[in-house]
Amino acid sequence: MVNSRTARTGLRRFAAVGLTTAVAVSMAACAESQRGEQGGKVGGTLTFAAAGHPKLFDPFYASDGETFRVARQIFEGLTGFKPGTAKVEPALAERWDHSNDGKTWTFHLKNGVKFHDGTDFDADAVCKNFERWYNQTGAGTNAAVSQYWVDNFGGFADGAKPSLYKSCTVKDTHTAVVELTASTSKFPDLLGMAPFSMQSPTAMETYDANNVQVRGDSFEYPAYGHEHPTGTGPFKFSRYDKANNIIELVRFDDYHGEKTKLDKLVFKVIPDETARKQELQSGAIDGYDLPNPSDWAALEQAGFQVIKREPFNIFYLGITQKNNEKLRDLKVRKALYHALNREQLVKSQLPAGAKVATQFIPESVSGYEPNVEKYDYDPNKAKQLLAEAGASDLTVNFFWPSEVTRPYMPNPRDIFGALRTDLEAVGVKVNAVTKPWNGGYLEDIDQGQADLFLLGWTGDMDTPDNFIGTFFADPSNRFYTTVAPWGEELSAELRRADSEPDENKREQMYKELNKKIMSDYLPGLPISHSAPALVVTKDVRGLVPSPLTSEEFGPVSKG
Known part of the structure; x- marks a missing residue:
């Protein structure tokens, strides 16, 4: 076995981070300031505006950012990401070992951890979570329901499709062994993603967490995911007042780590970006995500903190080859790329710190x-x-898309206008089609209705497979490379690269793949990497911006 403290984990190196303990100097000083070690007052409520309602609070069945924003405060995974980075680090697992072939992983778990309902977190709980994921049936196996499992692990126990997962075994109370069917560059990083958070086996059984039902053209989720989400995080679920757009979390007093200073964390759903700004200015909320880049300077001048993230995303002009045969010609796709003034677009439409993209992954990612x-x-x-x-x-x-703001695409209307102007300048006739992001746009893109489309991706973790593998590993993708003679070839090459256990060889394979994608295939046109921001009041302390847009509010305080 290869030990994670001395070797590369996820077949890459991680840095263990210790917890710091605050020491009270005197009761008098504490009473005088009521301040914690980071300078923030103990107590109070922080209200953060969300752009939309969460799908539900069970992250395994989610794929939307608003669910994940809340879930990250309630749940924790075996692994996590070092604050301010995309680098994997220990979380509920203190350390891990892996076999030389990358298929067997031994997780050594943190002691003294309890779920919010009092259930012990141990190796049995770990395996029950893995078995829950793997043993989905009926509607639970639908990719629209369990998207992150399908995208990262593949099939389920029914055997309809191959699965990356093989088994989970309890070695002892605080040691769980997970076996995979193949090595993958994503492991164990992917266990830090919100969908693979550890959830209370007791609560999931009590509230029938797996009982997903098909209702017409949609899915109905059990009460667990709406009313009883139960994790190990610094906050526990209190209530969801959907009519008044309020999600309320409260401090978990038995948290195993440093307890949050906040009494409550409230997410208030305010869909309109201008309304969010006005609520911040009036003092009704303490912050919100993705302020319009054109507002950054004015917000800072007004005394608010505009907190910038490091770019860890890709914005691209997608090309669907399904219906328009001329787009299957590589010369045509290269012509479209030469037509785009990306430098000007970045300067005029994107926030400070944005960069022109040359490929489908950011510079910081291996490969x-x-x-x-x-x-x-x-x-x-x-x-x-x-x-x-x-x-x-x-x-x-x-x-x-309309009715949306994305970290990589702050103003879709204006960005579309700039790209349209560039294309028309070289003689391309553009028929514009717009639909709401959650009102038909994504569905039409997935069904190959568009010739060109605007889309992007914020990385879930620091692996090349999470970018180009997500886009192209399945040949039946948004680019419809199944109509291209190289579609199956690219898919197979990506799978081979992901399963290579030797990190150096794997990195070189991805480098070569990125060359081929940009010269021989060019399935889409990478445009830019953006640096999105959050904005909070001046008394908010301890909020560390995440390149994954996965901020944790546990260390945050006010005052």
Whole structure:
């Protein structure tokens, strides 16, 4: 076995982080300031605005950011991510070992941890969570319900599709052994993602957590996911007043780590970005996510803290080859790329710190290749390539989303307008189609209705597979590479790279793949990496920005 303290875990290195203990100097000083070690007052309520309602509070069945924002405060995983980074670190597992082939993982668990309902967190609880995920039946096996399991582990116990998961065994009270069917670059990092948080086996059994039902064209989830989510985190669920747009969490006094200073953490749903800003200015809320970049300077001048994240995302112009045969010509796709003035777009439409993208992964991710084929802004070159391909009369259905703000796409309307102008300047006829993000846009994209579309991705973890594997490992993807002769080839190459246990070999394989994607395949056009922000009042302390947009409010205080 390879020990995680001395070798690369997730077949990469992690840094163990110790907890710091605050020492009270004197009762008088404590009474005078009522301040904790980070300078914030003990007690009070922090109210943070959310852009939308969570799907539910059981993160295993979720795929939306608003569910995950709440879930990260209630639940913890075996692994986590070092604050302010995308690097894996211990969480409920203090350390782990893995076999040389990367298929057997032994997790050594933290002692003295309890779930919010008093259930002990131990190896038995770990295996019950894995078995819950793997043994989904009926509607639970639908990719729309268990998306993160399907995307990362594949199939279920029914055997309909192969699964990365093989078994979980209780070695002793505080040691669990997880066996995989293959090595993967994602493990154990993926266990730090919200969907793979540890949940109380007692609560899940009591409230029938797996009882997902099909209701017409949608799914109905059990009471557990709406009213009884039970984890080990610093906050526990209190109430969800959907009519008044309020989600309330309270301090978990038996938390195993440093207890939060806040009495309550409230998420208030305010869909409109302008309304969120006004609520902040009026003092009704303490902060919100994704302020418009054009407001950053004014917010800072007004005394608010605009907290910038490191870029860990990709915004791209997607190309669907399903219906428009001219887009299957590599020359046409290269022509479109040369037509786009990405430098100007980044300067005019994106926040400070944004960068032009050259490939589908950020620079900080292993496998990034600086020597990929570059596509400078060159309208004449674009026209030439279109002519050579017999596509000077190219017409495209260009989809863009309304009613949404994404970390990589702060203003879809204006970004679409800039890209449309560039395309029309080289003779491309653009038919604009817009639909609400959650009102048909994503469904149409997935069904291949668009020729061109705006989309992006914020990384879940620091692995190349989480980017290019997510996009292209399944040949039946949003780019519909099944119609391209190289679609199956790219899919197979990505699977081989992900399963390579030798880190150096794997990194080189991804570098070569990034070269091929950008020169030989070009299934879409990477545009930019953005640095999104949060904004909070001046008395909010201890909020560490996450490149994964997965901020933890446990260390936060006010005053």
